[in-house]
Amino acid sequence: MSDTVLYDVPGPRTRRRHRIYGLLATAAILALVGWALYLLFDTEQFTARKWTPFAYQGIQEMLLRGLGNTLKAFAFSAVLALALAAVLAAGRLSEHRPVRWTATLLVEFFRAMPVLVMIFFVFVALQVQPLPALITGLTLYNGSVLAEVFRTGVISVDRGQREAAYALGLRKTQVMSHVLVPQAVRAMLPTIISQLVVALKDTSLGYLITYEEFLHAGKLIASNLDYDLPFIPVVMVISPIYIGMCMLLSWFANWVAKRERRSLKTEGVEVNAAEPGTLLPGSKQQ
Amino acid sequence: MDVLTENFSLYGRGLLGTVELTVYASLLALALGFVMASFRVAPVGSLRAFGTVWVAVLRNTPLTLLFFAVLLGLPRFGLVLPFQLFAVLALGCYTSAFICEAVRSGINTVPVGQGEAARSLGMTFGQTLGGVVLPQAFRSVIPPIGSTLIALAKNSAIAGSFSVTELLGTYKTLNELGYSIIWSFVWIAVGYLIVTLTISALFNVLEKRWGVAR
Numbered sequence: 001m002s003d004t005v006l007y008d009v010p011g012p013r014t015r016r017r018h019r020i021y022g023l024l025a026t027a028a029i030l031a032l033v034g035w036a037l038y039l040l041f042d043t044e045q046f047t048a049r050k051w052t053p054f055a056y057q058g059i060q061e062m063l064l065r066g067l068g069n070t071l072k073a074f075a076f077s078a079v080l081a082l083a084l085a086a087v088l089a090a091g092r093l094s095e096h097r098p099v100r101w102t103a104t105l106l107v108e109f110f111r112a113m114p115v116l117v118m119i120f121f122v123f124v125a126l127q128v129q130p131l132p133a134l135i136t137g138l139t140l141y142n143g144s145v146l147a148e149v150f151r152t153g154v155i156s157v158d159r160g161q162r163e164a165a166y167a168l169g170l171r172k173t174q175v176m177s178h179v180l181v182p183q184a185v186r187a188m189l190p191t192i193i194s195q196l197v198v199a200l201k202d203t204s205l206g207y208l209i210t211y212e213e214f215l216h217a218g219k220l221i222a223s224n225l226d227y228d229l230p231f232i233p234v235v236m237v238i239s240p241i242y243i244g245m246c247m248l249l250s251w252f253a254n255w256v257a258k259r260e261r262r263s264l265k266t267e268g269v270e271v272n273a274a275e276p277g278t279l280l281p282g283s284k285q286q
Numbered sequence: 287m288d289v290l291t292e293n294f295s296l297y298g299r300g301l302l303g304t305v306e307l308t309v310y311a312s313l314l315a316l317a318l319g320f321v322m323a324s325f326r327v328a329p330v331g332s333l334r335a336f337g338t339v340w341v342a343v344l345r346n347t348p349l350t351l352l353f354f355a356v357l358l359g360l361p362r363f364g365l366v367l368p369f370q371l372f373a374v375l376a377l378g379c380y381t382s383a384f385i386c387e388a389v390r391s392g393i394n395t396v397p398v399g400q401g402e403a404a405r406s407l408g409m410t411f412g413q414t415l416g417g418v419v420l421p422q423a424f425r426s427v428i429p430p431i432g433s434t435l436i437a438l439a440k441n442s443a444i445a446g447s448f449s450v451t452e453l454l455g456t457y458k459t460l461n462e463l464g465y466s467i468i469w470s471f472v473w474i475a476v477g478y479l480i481v482t483l484t485i486s487a488l489f490n491v492l493e494k495r496w497g498v499a500r
Contacts, residue, residue: 005393005401005419006327007411018329026332039363112482113475114440116447117454124457125467197346204348208447215351222358231362235355239347246346275387 040232050230053221054237066217067241073131073203073213077138078196084143089150095172103147110144116205123209130211134203142199149191153184157269187269190257194275197249204242214238289460289469296456301477303452307373307442308481312435314378319385326390337386344383349441352376357448373445377438384434392427393419425496432489439481453477 010018040046053059091103110118119137122128128136157180165179185192207215215238221227222234257272290297325337344352356376357369396419404414446455453474460470 004327005396005398006415007329007401008405010329014329021330022332025330025336029332029336043363045362112436112479112486114443114454114478116440116443117471117474117478120454120457121471124461125471201346201348204350205444207350207354208444215348215354219354229362231359235351235359239351239355242348242351243343243346246348247342250346 043232045232047228049228050233053224053227053230054233059221062217062220063214063238066212066214069131069211070203070206070213073134073138073206073211074200076135077142077199077203080135080139081142081146081199082192084139085146085150088144088147089154090176092147092151093154093176107144107147110140111148113141115141115202116208119205119209130206130209133209134206134211137205138199138202141202142195145198146192146195149188149195150184153188153269153272154180156187157183183265183269186260186263186265188272189260190253191272191275193249193253193256197246197253200246200249201242214242289465290473293456293460293463293465296459297453297473297477299451300453300456300474301480303370303450303455304439304442304477304481307370307377307445307450307452308435308439308485310374311377311381311438311442314374315381315385315434315438316431318378318382319389322382322386323389323393326386327393341383341386344380345387347380349376349380349444352380353444353448369448369450370445373442373448373450377442377445380441381434381438384437385431388427388430388434389423391430392423395426396422428489428493428497432485432492435489436482436485439485440478443478 044050088103088107091099092107094100094103115137118140119133122136123130123133126133154176161179161183162175165175170178203213204215206213207219210216218234218238222229222231224230322337322340325333326341328334328337353373353376357372360367360372400418400422401414404418409417442452443454446452457467457470457474461467
C-alpha cells in the first residue's frame with residue numbers, strides 16, 4: 001500500500017534508479033543556485049558600498065517605520081474586513097429578499113473587481129489620503145471574500161444542528177449566534193486566516209499609491225546614488241521579512257486546521273483546508 | 287458616456303493589454319504549475335524539495351514585491367526585456383504556485399485504489415498517469431484553476447503601475463485629458479467585469495461539461 005496513487009512502493013532496482021535521478025536533480029539545482037550566485041558576484045552586488053546603508057541608524061529606523069506602517073494598514077483592514085464580512089454574510093443569509101439581493105450584488109461586485117482598482121478609485125477619484133484609501137480598498141475586497149467564506153461555513157453546518165436548535169424553541173437570531181456561527185467559524189478559521197494572509201500581502205499595494213510602507217522605504221534606499229543604487233541588497237533584505245511574516249501566518253492557519261480537525265467541537269461540520277477563499281464569482285457551488 | 291465613446295481606442299488598447307497579459311501569463315502559469323506539481327509528486331526527494339520551496343516562497347510573496355524585484359531588479363543583471371514580458375514572467379511565476387497546489391490536490395483526490403487497479407492490470411506508469419489518474423484529477427481541478435486564473439486577471443492590474451499598457455493605466459491619460467474621473471473608473475470597472483466574468487463563464491461551462499458530481 002503506497003501513500004500515492006501514482007506508483008507502488010519502489011523495489012531495490014527502482015530505488016537505485018531514483019537515487020541516480022536524485023543526484024542528477026540535485027546537481028541541476030545546485031548548478032542553478034551557483035549560477036545565480038555567480039551573477040550576483042559578477043554584477044558586484046556584494047560590494048561594501050552597496051551594503052553600508054543598512055548600517056546607519058536612520059535607515060534602519062526608516063525601514064522599521066515602514067514595517068510599522070505596513071502592520072498598521074494590515075491591522076485596520078483585517079479588523080474592518082471581518083466586521084464588514086459579518087454584516088454582508090448576515091445580509092446574504094437573510095430571509096428578506098431585498099436585503100439578500102443587495103448583499104449578493106455588493107459581494108459579487110467587489111469580488112469580481114481587482115482590489116487595486118478600488119484602491120485607486122478611492123485614492124484618485126475621492127481624493128483621500130493613501131492610508132484610508134488602502135484600508136478602504138482592502139476592507140471592501142477582503143470583506144466580501146470573507147463574507148462568502150462565512151456564508152459557506154454557516155451553510156455547511158450539519159442540518160440536524162439547526163433543526164435541533166429550532167426544536168428546542170430557540171429564535172432565529174439565537175440559532176444563528178449560539179449554534180451555527182460558533183461551529184461555522186471553527187470550521188472556517190483556517191480559511192479566514194489564509195484570507196488574512198492575502199490581506200497582509202496586499203498591503204504592499206500601498207507602495208503604488210505612495211503610502212509610506214515597507215516596500216516604499218526599500219525603494220527610497222534602492223534609488224540612492226550615494227550607495228551605488230543598492231537595488232538587489234534592498235530586495236535581499238526586505239523580501240525575507242515580508243515572506244517570513246506571510247509564512248508565519250500561513251503556518252498558523254495550517255496549525256489551526258490540524259488542531260480543529262482533531263477537536264470534538266467541530267463534529268457537526270467539516271473543517272476546511274487552509275486555502276484562501278476562492279470560489280468562482282457567479283457560481284453556485286456548495 | 288462621452289468618456290467611453292470619445293476614447294474608445296484608448297480603452298480598447300487597455301482592455302487588449304489586460305487580455306494579452308492574462309492569456310500569456312495564464313499559459314506560463316499553467317505550464318510551470320504543471321511542471322512544479324509533477325516535481326511535488328515525484329519519487330525523487332530533491333525535486334520534491336524544490337517544488338515545495340517554490341510553492342511556499344511564491345505563495346507567500348506579495349505580488350507587488352515580486353513585480354518590484356523582477357521589473358526593476360532583473361535589469362541589474364544585464365537582462366533587459368520589454369516591460370510586458372517581465373510582467374508576464376512575474377505574474378506567471380506567482381500564479382504557477384497556486385496552479386501547482388490545485389493540480390496536486392486534484393491528483394490527491396483520485397482514490398489510491400484506482401492507481402493500484404491500473405497497475406494490477408499491467409499498465410505502465412505512463413498509461414496509469416495518462417489514462418487513469420489525470421483524467422479524473424482534471425475533473426476536480428477545474429473550479430480551483432478557474433478561480434486562480436480570475437485572480438490572475440485581477441492581479442494584472444498591478445502591471446499598469448509598472449509602465450505596462452493595460453486597463454487600469456488608462457485612467458492616467460484620461461485624467462490628463464480632463465475627463466470625469468468617476469466615469470473613467472466606471473468604464474474601467476466594466477472592462478474588468480467583462481474579463482473576469484468571461485473567465486468565470488468559461489470555467490462554468492467546462493465544469494458543466496467535464497466536472498463530476500462526487
